[in-house]
Amino acid sequence: MLVIPIAKATKKLRERFGASLEPRDDRGSLLLEGTVPSWDAKIEAGWAAARFGYHGVVNDLMVPGVCDEALEQPPLRDGALEGAYFDVAIVGGGVIGAALARELARWELSVLVLEKEYDLAVHTSGRNDGMIHDGFAASPGTKKAAYNVRGNRLWEPLCRELGIEFKRPGSLVIFRGRTSAIAYPLMVARAKENAVDGWEYWSRARLRAEEPNVHPDQHGAFFLPSAGVLSPYKATIALAENAAANGVRFSFDTCLLSMGVEGGRVASLRTNRGEFRAGVVVNAAGNWADVVAGMAGDRFFSLHQRCGTELILDINTGATQRHIMSMPSLLQVRSKTKGGGLVLTPEGNVLAGPTARERPGREDYSTSAAELRELERHLKINTKLSLSQVISYFAGVRPCSYEEDFIIEKSRRVANLVHAAGIQSPGLASAPAIAADLAAMVVDIAAGFKAVRLRARWMPHRGTKPELRRLPLEERAQAIARDGSYGRIVCRCEEVSEGEVRDSLRTLLPVYSLDAVKRRTRAGMGRCHGAFCTPRVMEIIASETGMEPCAVSKKGPGSYLCAGKTKEHKAQAAEARS
Numbered sequence: 001m002l003v004i005p006i007a008k009a010t011k012k013l014r015e016r017f018g019a020s021l022e023p024r025d026d027r028g029s030l031l032l033e034g035t036v037p038s039w040d041a042k043i044e045a046g047w048a049a050a051r052f053g054y055h056g057v058v059n060d061l062m063v064p065g066v067c068d069e070a071l072e073q074p075p076l077r078d079g080a081l082e083g084a085y086f087d088v089a090i091v092g093g094g095v096i097g098a099a100l101a102r103e104l105a106r107w108e109l110s111v112l113v114l115e116k117e118y119d120l121a122v123h124t125s126g127r128n129d130g131m132i133h134d135g136f137a138a139s140p141g142t143k144k145a146a147y148n149v150r151g152n153r154l155w156e157p158l159c160r161e162l163g164i165e166f167k168r169p170g171s172l173v174i175f176r177g178r179t180s181a182i183a184y185p186l187m188v189a190r191a192k193e194n195a196v197d198g199w200e201y202w203s204r205a206r207l208r209a210e211e212p213n214v215h216p217d218q219h220g221a222f223f224l225p226s227a228g229v230l231s232p233y234k235a236t237i238a239l240a241e242n243a244a245a246n247g248v249r250f251s252f253d254t255c256l257l258s259m260g261v262e263g264g265r266v267a268s269l270r271t272n273r274g275e276f277r278a279g280v281v282v283n284a285a286g287n288w289a290d291v292v293a294g295m296a297g298d299r300f301f302s303l304h305q306r307c308g309t310e311l312i313l314d315i316n317t318g319a320t321q322r323h324i325m326s327m328p329s330l331l332q333v334r335s336k337t338k339g340g341g342l343v344l345t346p347e348g349n350v351l352a353g354p355t356a357r358e359r360p361g362r363e364d365y366s367t368s369a370a371e372l373r374e375l376e377r378h379l380k381i382n383t384k385l386s387l388s389q390v391i392s393y394f395a396g397v398r399p400c401s402y403e404e405d406f407i408i409e410k411s412r413r414v415a416n417l418v419h420a421a422g423i424q425s426p427g428l429a430s431a432p433a434i435a436a437d438l439a440a441m442v443v444d445i446a447a448g449f450k451a452v453r454l455r456a457r458w459m460p461h462r463g464t465k466p467e468l469r470r471l472p473l474e475e476r477a478q479a480i481a482r483d484g485s486y487g488r489i490v491c492r493c494e495e496v497s498e499g500e501v502r503d504s505l506r507t508l509l510p511v512y513s514l515d516a517v518k519r520r521t522r523a524g525m526g527r528c529h530g531a532f533c534t535p536r537v538m539e540i541i542a543s544e545t546g547m548e549p550c551a552v553s554k555k556g557p558g559s560y561l562c563a564g565k566t567k568e569h570k571a572q573a574a575e576a577r578s
């Protein structure tokens, strides 16, 4: 892309956003300084700057009343990593970090994944709708489009190796109103340009036959058969467990705080668990990737956060539709998101969403009544859905670059640093393809300091335990006959047994908290939100680990559910009174 000279860029930006703007060419990227009146103006200025052809936009514009967020350190302090060395350090245990860890495990490299949280997939990778997009929606020519289509092809065989469920229901973009089908030739042109794997025109009659509950104002649909679904947190955990089985080390509650750079290379990484060295560093830090880049003196991009809220409907609602469905309005054509719709989970829920709202807050998962109301319109796509079937809602935050594309590249300034940043949607769908390219970059850098060979014993398959409610009755009975704990149901909504909860705590990467068990087994994910199973899961964690039940947390240190045993508390209170 042609680079607009800084004087011309400054003139254009000041005309639109005010004279206080101070754009600068910072070693080839465009740095924005000054003050703008609102968050929206800051984002708009970033988008405008991204059109000037620089290598990234660093948006340091200040907005009155909005402060910079600080990276919160986990409470744990020890020297577990002090003085250690790894060939590769991956910062971030989301789907990108986990997929890369598994790819790198094919090679004779020592690899460490640092995750500041108590578990994998705590942030964006566990807060999305799990759709393996077909690749139609991404703008042609972008990295998002190319990685999406490649990733889509890779997920199905990968899920077989990982022993997790993958379904390919296909996606229907439904024409609303008589005139909207005129967009069909344009849609075909885009699908061709993105090399999407197949598409079909469905008439009104065909759509009604395939989806009898569809909105009556439908006028046929654009069908994309390659769209799939999986559980995003199960996928992230499975990738990580398989990487761990092949020798990758994971360090949870471990936050990268700073990096020492010497001679143009990252020489040291300082964390709350000690300082260590690594031959190559990969920045897969999600919404903090610009901060991590800055730690190495390589801040050539800023991320802005686009929050998305979703509704989760009851587990039986998936039976009322066979495909992923959306009914976009023509007004969405120029928007930065796909507009949302109804997605299916592999387990049988319908998800409605997501919304898309620019707002500050890298980890702000608050939801609002207005957003929930906005999502109600999606429920109308399927006439069998209603608000009474909504069992919960959640929000996730997309990490977006101002170019609105992925940043997947070796650093231009730091010789042993690789970035996987700006991984907004379709980052989940693209993850296996992104990981393959990142691994090639890492191996290339590592070859500069050691002979990198493929590992002789690489195990692509992950051992899995039975998921009871998915088994035919006869096989369930056999499992229960072998081990009676599979017959004791702990979570009634999701039909999860004691044996399955216990199995989730006996893996290579066990995490002893309620939410970790929920991500692995779905215990607590149903309509009652854990009202019945929470005490039982706490007991099982306690008996497996020897922990006091009161020491079992919901989501890591500081999120304890119990203060103590009731009788002891009463006695202590009485003693204090006397």
Ligand SMILES: Cc1cc2nc3c(=O)[nH]c(=O)nc-3n(C[C@H](O)[C@H](O)[C@H](O)COP(=O)(O)OP(=O)(O)OC[C@H]3O[C@@H](n4cnc5c(N)ncnc54)[C@H](O)[C@@H]3O)c2cc1C
Pocket: 071, 091, 092, 093, 094, 095, 096, 097, 114, 115, 116, 117, 120, 121, 122, 123, 124, 125, 126, 127, 128, 129, 130, 131, 132, 133, 254, 255, 256, 257, 284, 285, 286, 287, 288, 289, 292, 307, 308, 309, 310, 354, 395, 396, 397, 398, 423, 424, 425, 426, 427, 428, 429, 430
């Ligand atoms: C509402 C919503 C719906 C979406 N739907 C889809 C979809 O259907 N399909 C799709 O393909 N994509 C979807 N996406 C996008 C997808 O979820 C993301 O692209 C993907 O999860 C990004 O993964 P990641 O590993 O880059 O980031 P993350 O999952 O955020 O992982 C980054 C990790 O880095 C850790 N970290 C950060 N800083 C540090 C540090 N200093 N030290 C140690 N650890 C650190 C964080 O704690 C975090 O766990 C959706 C996103 C949202 C928000």
